[in-house]
Amino acid sequence: MSTDRKLAELLDAATNDVPAAYLAPPLAAIHGRVRRRRRMIGAVTAAAVVVVLAGGYSVGQRLLAEPMPQMPIGPVGSPAVSPAGSPSAAASTGSSVPALSWVSAMVARDDTTITVYTGVKRCKELDRPRARVTAQDAAQVTIEVTGRVVPAEDCTTSGMDVPLVVKLAEPLGERKLIEAVSLRSHPTYFARYLPDLESTGRWSPFSGNWQYDDTTWYGGFNGPNGSELNEEAQPSESVRRGAPVATVKFGQYEGVITGSDTTMWTVWWQAGETTYSLQLVPGEGKSFTLTEFKQELALLPT
Amino acid sequence: MEDFDAYVAVAWPRLLRSAWVLTGDWHRAEDLVQTVLARAYGRWPRLRDGAPDAYLRTMLATTYLTWWRRRARNEIPTDPLPDRPEGLGRDATGQVEMQEAMRRALALLPRQQRAVLMLRFHADLTEADTARALSIGVGTVKSYTARALATLRDNPSLRGLLTEEAQR
Numbered sequence: 001m002s003t004d005r006k007l008a009e010l011l012d013a014a015t016n017d018v019p020a021a022y023l024a025p026p027l028a029a030i031h032g033r034v035r036r037r038r039r040m041i042g043a044v045t046a047a048a049v050v051v052v053l054a055g056g057y058s059v060g061q062r063l064l065a066e067p068m069p070q071m072p073i074g075p076v077g078s079p080a081v082s083p084a085g086s087p088s089a090a091a092s093t094g095s096s097v098p099a100l101s102w103v104s105a106m107v108a109r110d111d112t113t114i115t116v117y118t119g120v121k122r123c124k125e126l127d128r129p130r131a132r133v134t135a136q137d138a139a140q141v142t143i144e145v146t147g148r149v150v151p152a153e154d155c156t157t158s159g160m161d162v163p164l165v166v167k168l169a170e171p172l173g174e175r176k177l178i179e180a181v182s183l184r185s186h187p188t189y190f191a192r193y194l195p196d197l198e199s200t201g202r203w204s205p206f207s208g209n210w211q212y213d214d215t216t217w218y219g220g221f222n223g224p225n226g227s228e229l230n231e232e233a234q235p236s237e238s239v240r241r242g243a244p245v246a247t248v249k250f251g252q253y254e255g256v257i258t259g260s261d262t263t264m265w266t267v268w269w270q271a272g273e274t275t276y277s278l279q280l281v282p283g284e285g286k287s288f289t290l291t292e293f294k295q296e297l298a299l300l301p302t
Numbered sequence: 303m304e305d306f307d308a309y310v311a312v313a314w315p316r317l318l319r320s321a322w323v324l325t326g327d328w329h330r331a332e333d334l335v336q337t338v339l340a341r342a343y344g345r346w347p348r349l350r351d352g353a354p355d356a357y358l359r360t361m362l363a364t365t366y367l368t369w370w371r372r373r374a375r376n377e378i379p380t381d382p383l384p385d386r387p388e389g390l391g392r393d394a395t396g397q398v399e400m401q402e403a404m405r406r407a408l409a410l411l412p413r414q415q416r417a418v419l420m421l422r423f424h425a426d427l428t429e430a431d432t433a434r435a436l437s438i439g440v441g442t443v444k445s446y447t448a449r450a451l452a453t454l455r456d457n458p459s460l461r462g463l464l465t466e467e468a469q470r
Contacts, residue, residue: 003451007454007464008423008424010404010463012319013404015319015320016319017401018315022318026332029336030310030339033336034344036340037340240305259304
């Protein structure tokens with residue numbers, strides 16, 4: 001037997017006896033860290049969001065609005081450095097700042113506030129990204145993101161999708177959102193299909209929301225007794241969920257419930273081509289029965 | 303994400319063992335794995351269809367080598383290690399003895415060598431993959447491995463175990 005193989009066996013043997021106190025995965029503690037991490041990152045990204053006012057809906061396909069004076073965005077304290085990444089397309093802005101793709105969008109309940117998410121790879125981050133409407137008509141609204149991809153100062157916190165907010169002068173309505181680089185639509189989610197948790201007074205939103213990846217949108221709320229509600233939206237084709245344990249009437253939708261009282265419960269419902277979900281996470285050391293979960297759902301405005 | 307929880311339920315012990323190779327302490331190992339899993343949660347949709355074990359073990363190593371080091375600054379040194387706990391007697395197979403010997407030997411290694419050992423011999427990564435994971439050259443991986451093995455062989459309890467089979 002080689003020394004390499006022997007060393008591998010020795011390491012296996014040395015770590016074989018995990019003390020009983022450490023054998024069970026501390027899922028509640030891990031989710032607690034996830035929540036704290038999201039609050040921290042959310043606070044940073046929320047402070048960095050750039051709001052661009054777009055021009056009127058009736059102006060047609062010409063460039064409709066000049067951006068408001070914008071504050072730099074990027075990691076706190078990041079220097080203005082030269083680009084190191086490969087922009088996905090040439091700029092259409094006439095400036096030297098390259099145009100970038102965005103991967104998904106969330107339309108706020110007011111139907112005029114659009115948050116687009118621009119993704120970067122691990123160990124990269126965006127330097128002063130900006131979003132604006134470059135064209136719109138009766139059928140679609142084109143949103144462009146510009147910015148530079150730069151090496152991240154800390155790889156372990158890089159790779160997060162950056163939310164950028166655009167404010168439309170007129171409601172989006174039935175119009176499609178178009179991404180300016182590819183001139184294609186990307187997953188677009190609507191807050192109106194999610195319960196208005198803030199209006200209940202029982203649930204307070206995290207200081208930001210996030211994009212897991214190129215498809216999944218996430219929002220979180222703190223609730224009574226350390227509980228938490230997690231909202232997700234993703235294209236129905238990419239949904240993975242556990243076995244249904246019950247169904248529930250959730251507003252106008254037929255919700256499917258998954259989960260267990262030893263972990264957490266989730267209700268899923270579909271609107272158009274999107275699946276939305278709401279996950280109730282108990283406070284540490286607590287749990288919810290299925291009946292209690294349904295009671296919580298009944299309290300939510302739908 | 304239920305499949306994340308399901309994965310953690312299954313993978314937790316093996317990730318914890320890998321973290322122990324790095325930290326030599328179950329409590330710190332648990333802290334390190336929790337930290338990495340909390341970071342990986344947001345990337346889970348991208349990880350689950352690939353090789354999450356390898357990715358997470360790489361995260362264990364890189365996290366251990368970066369901010370983990372700053373966090374643990376006041377927890378070093380580990381040499382000399384505390385005496386073996388009371389009641390930890392010799393077991394019939396020598397398992398406890400060997401575990402303690404390995405712990406003491408690993409504690410003598412520089413952190414990068416421990417990270418290389420964990421990735422190469424516990425996560426079963428190739429030299430090239432280990433080099434990529436730690437952003438070092440393959441030659442450096444070979445060098446660290448050789449130095450680490452030499453140090454481990456200096457431990458009287460491990461010397462025989464690491465050489466007797468190889469010499470046959």
